[in-house]
Amino acid sequence: MVQEVVSSFKDLYGSVPRVFRSPGRINIIGEHTDYNGGFVLPAAINKELYFAVTPNTVKAFRFFAFDLNESAEIHCTNVTQQSSKTWTNYLLGVVAQLGKRGIAVGGVDVVVGGTIPIGAGISSSAAMECGFLFALNELFSLKLSTMEMVKMAQLAEHEFAGVKCGIMDQFAVMHGKKDHVMKLDCRSTAFSYSPLKLDNHSILLCDTAVKHTLASSEYNLRRQECELGVSIVAKRFPKILSLRDVSLDQLSACKNEMKPVTFDRCSYVIEENARLEATCVALQNNMLDVVGKMMYGSHEGLRDKYSVSCGELDLLVDLARSTPGVVGARMMGGGFGGCTINIVHNDAVKPFKDRVRKEYYKARRKQENIIEVAISDGTSEIS
Numbered sequence: 001m002v003q004e005v006v007s008s009f010k011d012l013y014g015s016v017p018r019v020f021r022s023p024g025r026i027n028i029i030g031e032h033t034d035y036n037g038g039f040v041l042p043a044a045i046n047k048e049l050y051f052a053v054t055p056n057t058v059k060a061f062r063f064f065a066f067d068l069n070e071s072a073e074i075h076c077t078n079v080t081q082q083s084s085k086t087w088t089n090y091l092l093g094v095v096a097q098l099g100k101r102g103i104a105v106g107g108v109d110v111v112v113g114g115t116i117p118i119g120a121g122i123s124s125s126a127a128m129e130c131g132f133l134f135a136l137n138e139l140f141s142l143k144l145s146t147m148e149m150v151k152m153a154q155l156a157e158h159e160f161a162g163v164k165c166g167i168m169d170q171f172a173v174m175h176g177k178k179d180h181v182m183k184l185d186c187r188s189t190a191f192s193y194s195p196l197k198l199d200n201h202s203i204l205l206c207d208t209a210v211k212h213t214l215a216s217s218e219y220n221l222r223r224q225e226c227e228l229g230v231s232i233v234a235k236r237f238p239k240i241l242s243l244r245d246v247s248l249d250q251l252s253a254c255k256n257e258m259k260p261v262t263f264d265r266c267s268y269v270i271e272e273n274a275r276l277e278a279t280c281v282a283l284q285n286n287m288l289d290v291v292g293k294m295m296y297g298s299h300e301g302l303r304d305k306y307s308v309s310c311g312e313l314d315l316l317v318d319l320a321r322s323t324p325g326v327v328g329a330r331m332m333g334g335g336f337g338g339c340t341i342n343i344v345h346n347d348a349v350k351p352f353k354d355r356v357r358k359e360y361y362k363a364r365r366k367q368e369n370i371i372e373v374a375i376s377d378g379t380s381e382i383s
């Protein structure tokens, strides 16, 4: 794929580009905890976007999206949110962030394309933002640190894509390390790497092949619901800054002061942070059965309390749960479509795939997309 992107660049612009790669991400557990000051456990994966890029002298951003076969040209003085060809917003969004810091970059020619399925919930958008910002940082020697770029890419998503996302996706895309998961404290941004040892097991993603339109509005609403919960609890317990600080006992003490739905959203987040801690301990001790139990618990919380699942995701998780050799499964990412993440014994990979093929993709006439994941490094230049 990278060769195709580079050839397309040479055909279009007639010069030799620098080439960068930017991966998608998975998250083992810790969903909707990032914007609540909690913890996440993501990793970058071997599905990636490739960027072929050079500066130009025409003072414009000339973009070509290889997979969409679409081009766009935006003058450097006109970096605004676009209502058509919305994929350009992920690129222009990071240019706007540079502008806010007083950094003006000249025009660039870009071809972007890759192997991350769009809308599958494995962060093609963060890969776009991070990959392009990383490339600009190198091309124009901007000397931004990786964490600065993560935060700028996150703001690009807020301001140009309209999703008030947490920091997980951009962090994971940039900081990924081959064969390792990262435990990130989303409040302090302190993190640690641990090797992911899954003896004889594989990680499989099953794409629902749906993305319900509520996804981004409901996402932003969940954020508000959690903030409301925090403001109620903080009246009684003033030291509380986010749900990360709240215990279930404290939440229960305030139960009568909030709507049942607020209570459910908050208790899900508190429980999910606890499940993440238990998962980390279990991974260290090779107790995959416990990891699996936590993953199913996470899915149930996301479905019943946080209300971000959907029928397609629930069906895929039910198929996983009732297939021998599948250790754990849950919806992954923001919800309302996208993928499930499954930990599957190697002997069960084929039977599981066959079953999902028959009972999900064929039964529902969906485009099949089952991804076997390898854990890779974060965004980098390809020499």
Ligand code: GLA
Pocket: 030, 031, 032, 033, 034, 035, 165, 166, 167, 168, 169, 333, 334, 335
């Ligand atoms: C999306 C957001 C992340 C995170 C997840 C849910 O992927 O971009 O910041 O909130 O949803 O865990």
